[in-house]
Amino acid sequence: MHQISIDISKATGFVDPEVYSKIKAEVVASHEQLTKGSGRGNDFLGWLKLPSLVTEDLTRKIKADAAKMKASSRWVVVIGIGGSYLGARAVVDALSHPFHSMMDQKEFPGLVYAGENLSEDYHAGLLEVLDKSDYSVIVISKSGTTTEPAVAFRLLKAHLEKKYGETDAASRIYVVTDAAHGALKKMADEKKYSSYVIPDDVGGRYSVLTPVGLLPIAAAGFDIDALIKGAKKMEKVCQSGSADENPAMVYAAIRNALYLSGKTTEIMVNFQPDLFYFTEWWKQLFGESEGKENKGIYPSGVGFTTDLHSMGQYIQEGLRMLFETTLSVNSPRTELRVPFVDGDPDGLNFLAGKRLSEINKMAEMGTLLAHVDGGVPNIRIGVPQINEEIIGQLIYFFEFACALSGYTLGVNPFDQPGVEAYKKNMFALLGKPGFEKEGESLRKRLE
Ligand code: PA5
Numbered sequence: 552m553h554q555i556s557i558d559i560s561k562a563t564g565f566v567d568p569e570v571y572s573k574i575k576a577e578v579v580a581s582h583e584q585l586t587k588g589s590g591r592g593n594d595f596l597g598w599l600k601l602p603s604l605v606t607e608d609l610t611r612k613i614k615a616d617a618a619k620m621k622a623s624s625r626w627v628v629v630i631g632i633g634g635s636y637l638g639a640r641a642v643v644d645a646l647s648h649p650f651h652s653m654m655d656q657k658e659f660p661g662l663v664y665a666g667e668n669l670s671e672d673y674h675a676g677l678l679e680v681l682d683k684s685d686y687s688v689i690v691i692s693k694s695g696t697t698t699e700p701a702v703a704f705r706l707l708k709a710h711l712e713k714k715y716g717e718t719d720a721a722s723r724i725y726v727v728t729d730a731a732h733g734a735l736k737k738m739a740d741e742k743k744y745s746s747y748v749i750p751d752d753v754g755g756r757y758s759v760l761t762p763v764g765l766l767p768i769a770a771a772g773f774d775i776d777a778l779i780k781g782a783k784k785m786e787k788v789c790q791s792g793s794a795d796e797n798p799a800m801v802y803a804a805i806r807n808a809l810y811l812s813g814k815t816t817e818i819m820v821n822f823q824p825d826l827f828y829f830t831e832w833w834k835q836l837f838g839e840s841e842g843k844e845n846k847g848i849y850p851s852g853v854g855f856t857t858d859l860h861s862m863g864q865y866i867q868e869g870l871r872m873l874f875e876t877t878l879s880v881n882s883p884r885t886e887l888r889v890p891f892v893d894g895d896p897d898g899l900n901f902l903a904g905k906r907l908s909e910i911n912k913m914a915e916m917g918t919l920l921a922h923v924d925g926g927v928p929n930i931r932i933g934v935p936q937i938n939e940e941i942i943g944q945l946i947y948f949f950e951f952a953c954a955l956s957g958y959t960l961g962v963n964p965f966d967q968p969g970v971e972a973y974k975k976n977m978f979a980l981l982g983k984p985g986f987e988k989e990g991e992s993l994r995k996r997l998e
Contacts, residue, residue, distance in 0.1 A: 557932055
């Protein structure tokens with residue numbers, strides 16, 4: 552099987568059949584709204600057809616820029632936050648050698664990230680390391696005005712210009728931004744940076760299949776054609792309107808039915824540390840799309856078996872508002888078996904000769920059944936292997952399911968009005984012109 556699959560047999564027993572049928576009918580209506588473009592936020596549906604619309608001209612330019620970075624740089628600093636950061640990191644981390652940073656011989660530049668936080672120590676430490684190495688910068692911001700990446704770009708641009716001079720620095724800067732607006736676009740035009748456009752009708756968290764994701768992924772040496780091919784396959788699968796066969800509809804329906812039966816927190820589970828950032832990407836996709844109007848499933852994540860020794864206790868016996876969605880990976884990329892030990896000092900010879908993946912799989916199955924017995928429904932996403940094509944499928948599957956799920960919940964899955972509140976307060980506290988009054992009253996509240 553080279554296609555992801557979904558198994559909800561360990562979840563349906565937790566929902567009222569009548570509610571579930573009703574929700575399935577609503578998901579069919581959501582599918583129609585989405586594919587006909589008649590639902591809320593329908594000016595942000597460009598991602599729907601992205602896999603089949605990516606042009607060869609675009610991928611050629613991306614590959615040429617990636618080759619330039621490979622030739623000139625030991626590191627590529629990717630500047631961005633939220634949807635302009637998590638997709639690339641999710642894919643690159645999933646596909647990279649788990650100890651990439653410790654390997655001496657590297658064919659491609661290593662990716663490091665900036666502007667996804669405001670920590671002084673983090674950015675000072677990064678600049679310290681970059682003093683000693685050749686590097687390039689990819690700066691990604693759709694609006695071109697987001698504070699965190701804008702501050703990081705200031706720092707790195709100044710560092711690059713000091714290190715290489717203005718002209719050489721410009722040849723090491725790659726910009727991904729809006730077609731017409733924002734400071735970044737203006738700067739890219741003036742300084743003649745190699746630049747890419749994020750289509751107007753694609754929002755940040757749905758943008759991984761634009762240059763937002765494709766450029767860093769190609770720079771790290773991964774096959775963007777295969778990624779797009781996988782997404783294209785899923786684009787086709789998701790077109791069908793059958794609520795029992797279309798995997799995105801199945802997922803959207805069961806999670807909404809679970810929500811209505813009191814399961815208000817979804818935990819994405821993986822048994823592969825490489826998928827940590829895939830879970831982070833998924834958390835942003837669903838959290839920012841659905842958490843509004845005082846509703847929405849709270850998306851969270853765990854990495855097993857590590858977290859079985861921390862969060863496992865809560866999941867097994869804590870408050871019963873949880874359900875799990877497991878990314879169940881079938882085949883590892885490597886082979887490693889448990890050695891036989893004479894005398895069996897640790898009593899583990901019953902495992903001798905077994906692959907670690909077999910032990911991990913039994914941990915997964917055992918956990919699944921234990922958690923289901925403890926009142927935690929499970930949705931299992933079958934992932935044949937972690938490679939570009941399968942990751943492409945997963946990305947499109949979750950994006951499509953998220954849009955359907957948001958419509959079924961009754962929200963606009965393409966806006967994020969809630970993220971403005973912290974920005975307003977931060978600007979006021981920092982004394983941005985125009986925010987003086989708010990600043991004064993906020994400071995009083997902090998005394
Ligand atoms: O999904 C979203 O829209 C957000 O997470 C944005 O991607 C994030 O706020 C960064 O915005 P920008 O790309 O404009 O810097």
